[in-house]
Amino acid sequence: MARWPSSLLEGHSSLKGYSIAGGRIPILITLRKASDLKPHEETVAEDLRKLVDALRENPVLRHPIIADQRTGIVLDGTHRLAAIKQLKCKFIPSALVDYDDPQITIERWFRQFSGSNLRNLENDLRRLSPKEISRDECEDGLSKRRWYATVESPRSCLAFAVRSQKPYEMARDSHSIEVAARKHGVNIAYQDSKDARPGDAESLIMSTIKIEKKEVVETVKKGKLFPPKSTRHLVPSRPLGGGVPIDWLQGSDFSEAQSRYQEHIQSRKVKRLPEGSWVGSRRYLEEVFLFE
Secondary structure, three states, X not given: OOOEOHHHEEEOOOOOOEEEOOOOOOXXXXXXXXXXXXXXXXXXXXXXXXXXHHHHHOOEEOOXXXXXXXXXXXXXXXHHHHHHHHOOOOEEEEEEEOOOOOXXXXXXXXXXXXXXXXXXXXXXXXXXXXXXXXXXXXXXXXXXXXXXXXXXXXXXXXXXXXXXXXXXXXXXXXXXXXXXXXXXXXXXXXXXXOOOOOOOXXXXXXXXXXXXXXXXHHHHHOOOOEOOOOOEEEOOEEEEEOOEEHHHHOOOOHHHHHHHHHHHHHOOOEEXXXXXXXXXXXXXXXXXXXXO
């Protein structure tokens, strides 16, 4: 694995920070005021609680969030932003990108439902009068937005017809299925494909519509948040590492905090890792710039 010097970072003339040189897309590493950043999704309460507890135990924010440089919309890091706010932090390390870049795309998260109460959940879902369709019709109807969600089992595919053409409302209706699953005590796993996990032959797979970038921007402008895990942003270059102590982010002097963060980032070594590399226990499909 090649080690790259910190010369992969270039000073940015108009903003305090460093641009990653040679990435697939321009990325500016800098410190932003938390109040200037705009999440587009709600958090998962249990996930947020665990993250806050972890940061209290080990008060280092390991990775920067990813946000649009122009609007401040958060593409990756909604839970980190919410967690540092709970910890009274005013600033957060950020990787700023151009959301209009066509290389930044949106995919979906699929939900895998498993556990002993699946049959009860399925019976409840049938009370919503879904249409039973073929597997080919599942994806076609989602892409054409005839359904807001489908739920597939080894025996059937249930399609839930849209009530509104507004993507926000479709996402809300999809989330109601997930809420019903939680009420039944069903296990929910988020995954990037429909493939069932080994050993879960009897599981249900829920698919949703794909949200578009312009719909994210329009929804944020209206002051609304999509439900959790409504989008899965794919950014072709991802910065990781460069952990920052939480107490650096809790001060009141933004200029001082920026300068301190700049010095910190400039002192780090950077590895450029190709697509498919493992960092810790996770495999990244995009290229990674790892700050050590």
